[in-house]
Amino acid sequence: MKTKSNLYRKESYYGYLFVLAPVLGFLLFTLYPLLYSLYGSFTDWDGLGRMDFIGLANFKEIFMDEQFHKASFNTLFMMIGIPIEIVLALLLALGLNRKMFGTTTFRVVYYIPVISSLAAISILWQWAYNGDYGLVNQFLALFGIEGPNWLTDKYTVKPALIIMMVWKNLGYSMLLYLAALQSVPKDYYEAASLDGANGFQIFKHITFPMVKPVTFFIVVTKIIGGAQIFTEINIMTSTGGPEYSSASVVFYVWQKAFGNLQMGYASAMAMLLGIFIFVVTLVQFKMNERSSRDLE
Amino acid sequence: MEKKKGLLSVFALMMAVVVMLSACGGKEEAGNEGGTNGKTESQQLTFMFRGGPEEQKAYQATVKKFEADNPGVKVKIITTTPDQYATKLKAAITGKSVPDVFYFDPGDLRAYVNGGVLKDITEYMNDVNFDNIWKYGVDIYRYDGETVGQGSIYGLPKDVGPFSLGYNKTMFEAAGIPLPDKDKPYTWDEFIKVNQQLTKDNNGDGKIDQYGTGFNVNWALQAFVWSNGADWLDETNKKVTIDDPKFAEALQYFADMQNVYKITPSIEDAATLDTYQRWMKGELAFFPVGPWDLATYETLPFDYDLIPYPAGSTGKSATFVGSLGIGVSNNSKSPELAAKLVTYLTASPEGQQQLVDAKVQIPNLIDMAQTWAANSATKPANKKEFLDIVQDYGKPMPNTLTYNAEWYQLFFTDIQPVLDGKMTAADYVKSQQPKMQSLLDKAIEQEAKSKK
Numbered sequence: 048m049k050t051k052s053n054l055y056r057k058e059s060y061y062g063y064l065f066v067l068a069p070v071l072g073f074l075l076f077t078l079y080p081l082l083y084s085l086y087g088s089f090t091d092w093d094g095l096g097r098m099d100f101i102g103l104a105n106f107k108e109i110f111m112d113e114q115f116h117k118a119s120f121n122t123l124f125m126m127i128g129i130p131i132e133i134v135l136a137l138l139l140a141l142g143l144n145r146k147m148f149g150t151t152t153f154r155v156v157y158y159i160p161v162i163s164s165l166a167a168i169s170i171l172w173q174w175a176y177n178g179d180y181g182l183v184n185q186f187l188a189l190f191g192i193e194g195p196n197w198l199t200d201k202y203t204v205k206p207a208l209i210i211m212m213v214w215k216n217l218g219y220s221m222l223l224y225l226a227a228l229q230s231v232p233k234d235y236y237e238a239a240s241l242d243g244a245n246g247f248q249i250f251k252h253i254t255f256p257m258v259k260p261v262t263f264f265i266v267v268t269k270i271i272g273g274a275q276i277f278t279e280i281n282i283m284t285s286t287g288g289p290e291y292s293s294a295s296v297v298f299y300v301w302q303k304a305f306g307n308l309q310m311g312y313a314s315a316m317a318m319l320l321g322i323f324i325f326v327v328t329l330v331q332f333k334m335n336e337r338s339s340r341d342l343e
Numbered sequence: 344m345e346k347k348k349g350l351l352s353v354f355a356l357m358m359a360v361v362v363m364l365s366a367c368g369g370k371e372e373a374g375n376e377g378g379t380n381g382k383t384e385s386q387q388l389t390f391m392f393r394g395g396p397e398e399q400k401a402y403q404a405t406v407k408k409f410e411a412d413n414p415g416v417k418v419k420i421i422t423t424t425p426d427q428y429a430t431k432l433k434a435a436i437t438g439k440s441v442p443d444v445f446y447f448d449p450g451d452l453r454a455y456v457n458g459g460v461l462k463d464i465t466e467y468m469n470d471v472n473f474d475n476i477w478k479y480g481v482d483i484y485r486y487d488g489e490t491v492g493q494g495s496i497y498g499l500p501k502d503v504g505p506f507s508l509g510y511n512k513t514m515f516e517a518a519g520i521p522l523p524d525k526d527k528p529y530t531w532d533e534f535i536k537v538n539q540q541l542t543k544d545n546n547g548d549g550k551i552d553q554y555g556t557g558f559n560v561n562w563a564l565q566a567f568v569w570s571n572g573a574d575w576l577d578e579t580n581k582k583v584t585i586d587d588p589k590f591a592e593a594l595q596y597f598a599d600m601q602n603v604y605k606i607t608p609s610i611e612d613a614a615t616l617d618t619y620q621r622w623m624k625g626e627l628a629f630f631p632v633g634p635w636d637l638a639t640y641e642t643l644p645f646d647y648d649l650i651p652y653p654a655g656s657t658g659k660s661a662t663f664v665g666s667l668g669i670g671v672s673n674n675s676k677s678p679e680l681a682a683k684l685v686t687y688l689t690a691s692p693e694g695q696q697q698l699v700d701a702k703v704q705i706p707n708l709i710d711m712a713q714t715w716a717a718n719s720a721t722k723p724a725n726k727k728e729f730l731d732i733v734q735d736y737g738k739p740m741p742n743t744l745t746y747n748a749e750w751y752q753l754f755f756t757d758i759q760p761v762l763d764g765k766m767t768a769a770d771y772v773k774s775q776q777p778k779m780q781s782l783l784d785k786a787i788e789q790e791a792k793s794k795k
Contacts, residue, residue, distance in 0.1 A: 091789075091792065093789065094433060094436065095454060095455070095458025095460055096458045096459055096460075097458065097795075099792070177617070179608065179617055180617075200759075286752070286756060287756060289759035290759060304433070305430045305433045305434075306748070306749075307747040307748065307749045307786075308454050308747050308789065309747075309789075310437070
């Protein structure tokens with residue numbers, strides 16, 4: 048212990064000082080609201096002031112709440128977009144990783160939706176999905192298909208939202224994959240092709256395992272983000288869609304908390320959502336740990 | 344040992360910073376209080392409101408005038424778009440930083456009074472001549488702890504919004520159909536017949552390009568339900584009464600306009616965007632008109648006027664009157680001044696004139712409104728219909744009569760199959776009533792708790 052120099056001690060002291068700012072930020076803006084909301088979830092808080100402890104009553108009610116069931120189902124359903132997006136993003140990245148004419152242009156084209164404001168995009172797509180004169184149905188009409196009224200039909204509203212979200216986020220995942228692909232050492236491919244491996248084998252045994260950490264990162268962040276989906280739903284289907292068919296959990300939380308004076312109940316739902324995200328992420332990390340050990 | 348000590352001192356430092364920060368917060372508050380009590384010559388108010396771009400401009404200009412008339416007063420304005428307002432206000436309330444003066448929905452009146460958010464401003468109302476303001480508009484902001492409509496005043500109406508019905512006069516004349524009578528509403532059957540006559544293909548391409556109407560269920564169903572003698576709630580506002588056969592009849596009639604009589608644009612679409620734009624292009628014969636539309640409708644490529652809504656079995660036409668209140672925060676440091684701003688905006692000739700000139704609302708002051716309605720130089724000619732709605736036959740929206748609106752939202756959440764003709768109105772109201780009732784029961788329970 049005594050061997051540590053003064054300099055070393057001083058340095059670590061400054062180190063802690065630097066760490067202090069984000070830690071304080073976390074305490075004030077994350078942990079404090081989180082604990083407050085945790086307490087709120089055991090009360091009948093109306094968001095105006097009154098706050099009486101009612102134990103687990105909120106949670107009991109949530110499990111019987113038809114609208115919560117619908118909202119949870121919708122939220123999970125809309126996560127179908129995640130595997131679709133990952134497959135498309137990887138294919139695109141593989142394509143754009145080749146030496147061909149105009150790759151930069153395509154990269155820009157796919158990345159523009161990512162940097163655009165989600166609210167603006169939601170409004171644009173709302174028009175595009177309009178049943179009477181929306182772009183989507185005009186396009187379908189070229190092939191003689193009469194498109195549905197996407198956002199007011201309970202069977203098409205979720206697919207419509209999924210398509211939009213995949214389009215919006217594709218560029219981001221693609222960019223991550225591109226970076227990952229470019230960092231795969233070239234000699235692996237050379238060795239494989241010398242050994243006579245075909246394209247599919249190279250993809251299966253080299254490319255895919257090499258980009259696995261990126262896939263993992265995308266899956267984790269997408270599930271966390273997907274569980275919290277709100278903005279596009281609030282804008283495109285401001286009442287939660289026909290028969291509540293597009294409402295997400297966060298949308299329902301927002302309605303309860305800011306529309307119907309049930310902050311306590313909303314906090315309880317937010318807690319359940321938080322636990323769900325935490326558990327799913329934990330399982331993923333465990334699985335990833337195990338499979339990366341297998342790889343070695 | 345050494346290392347541990349290092350950590351400990353860091354922790355101590357952190358605690359010190361936290362304590363310092365909270366001390367700062369406390370000090371700041373104290374400072375503010377001293378400031379407003381000490382020097383009265385410069386006072387500051389915050390005013391939070393919402394509105395479209397035109398409305399925001401008009402209100403900002405009026406507030407400027409208030410500042411000019413009250414030297415030393417500075418009003419800090421916070422504006423939001425209409426759809427963000429409720430969230431922002433609720434966040435401000437939860438964070439205990441409610442603006443001195445703010446808009447609120449009449450449906451939130453009881454919650455805000457019981458929750459100690461709104462201030463009773465009755466004592467500051469001595470200068471206001473209540474005989475010259477729409478009684479309807481003031482009464483919905485009175486509350487005695489039990490019933491809305493009587494007792495202390497917790498706000499004044501920003502405006503009243505009668506939701507009237509307009510018709511395309513040019514279209515009627517082109518079709519050679521007698522114009523609707525502004526004093527005698529159509530019966531439901533007559534209304535369908537006129538609409539059928541006007542739904543047609545004008546350019547001969549085999550596609551219909553002119554329709555009777557296209558109502559949005561959220562805003563227009565009330566007129567049909569009420570004029571058929573039904574309602575969402577009973578008189579006590581404690582029971583959901585949509586399972587009344589008269590209610591089902593009205594809802595069925597509403598849905599049949601699309602599915603059976605085919606007098607509206609596409610079957611699937613009830614979104615206003617379409618029908619609103621079709622109306623403005625002159626493709627619809629009938630469409631709702633609110634005072635907030637007047638500025639936009641000045642440039643319509645056709646002549647239009649107002650009539651009462653078609654009357655159902657009661658023989659009387661009906662519609663709703665919207666409103667938005669302006670109230671004062673219970674925690675305001677200068678409530679008297681805040682109340683003065685409220686009355687300036689809502690009940691003073693100077694303030695009202697400025698807002699009316701900007702064409703964003705009808706006057707709150709009855710004499711001013713009558714002069715305004717009598718002016719035949721501006722469209723629509725029958726502006727008096729607006730005043731009749733406010734004075735005689737307009738009603739508040741059902742969702743503003745209860746502690747929260749959850750039960751009412753559920754009615755519209757699940758309604759699409761009825762509008763699409765996939766479910767009968769009778770079946771719908773029967774299956775939906777118990778679900779809505781249980782939400783209303785919860786709202787009643789919540790209200791009872793909030794009074795404690």
